[in-house]
Amino acid sequence: MVGEATEQEKFAPEQKGLDRRNFLKMAGAGALVLTMTPFAAEATPTQVLEAMGKVVKQKNFKEGRIAITLPQIAENGVVVAMKVGVESPMTADDHVTDIHMFADGNPLPYIATFQLGPHNGKAEVALRIRLAQTQKIVVAAETSKGESFIARQGIKVTLGGCGG
């Protein structure tokens, strides 16, 4: 606590902006993170499981290793930027072979598959997707070692982007 106090003193000139308004903003962001957590920990819905069953070869899923970057709120579901990174050394023996993406609330949940190899150096891809409603994105990754990983990320969509 003493350390924190000195830190605050050090940055006192810049800290002028931290008034009630900013404090509330920060508190709000914190509350949002707290409410998002149980949402993200939910199980995968059956619709997505069905789609995955057809596409994903290795089904012994483990959690982790995948980082999904999405905006917390998408104002327009027609174009939502998404980035998916998978931790992997990307060598000839151990690399990510497939990254599959699904959206559980879309009329067609299967979005895309990106097939990679050891020549990529880094298992990270970005694309722009359509989202019909507030929902969860499910990403599954398969590696050359026969492992498979899964990650989910919730996203709020203000205006749907499928059909019309």
Add this chain to the structure above:
Amino acid sequence: MAKQNIKPRVRIGKKLKKGDVFEVKTLVRHSMESGQRKSKKTGKNYPRLILNRLHVTYSGNVVLNAIWHPGVSANPYTSFYAVADKSGPMKFTWTDDAGETFDKTVQVKVDG
């Protein structure tokens, strides 16, 4: 039907050395008609016509094979990474539902 002009654009890193991991960004112009959109006149859905595949080769290897479904936005943007091996062409091929292909080739320059 005349071949669509999808205006493929590709951007890659410039000063590359052998072994560097560089980002490749691509953007094409395509409406990616999902087959889900209803026509107000006929009440029927517009037929699906999307680019369903992007295949990229470089230095004799496939560096990306992307399979796309209607969940991919119009004017699909994609970025991925590749390892700089040697100077040479990087070939991009997009394929649409009608089986038509669209090509783009960029030269990768690698020093040393």
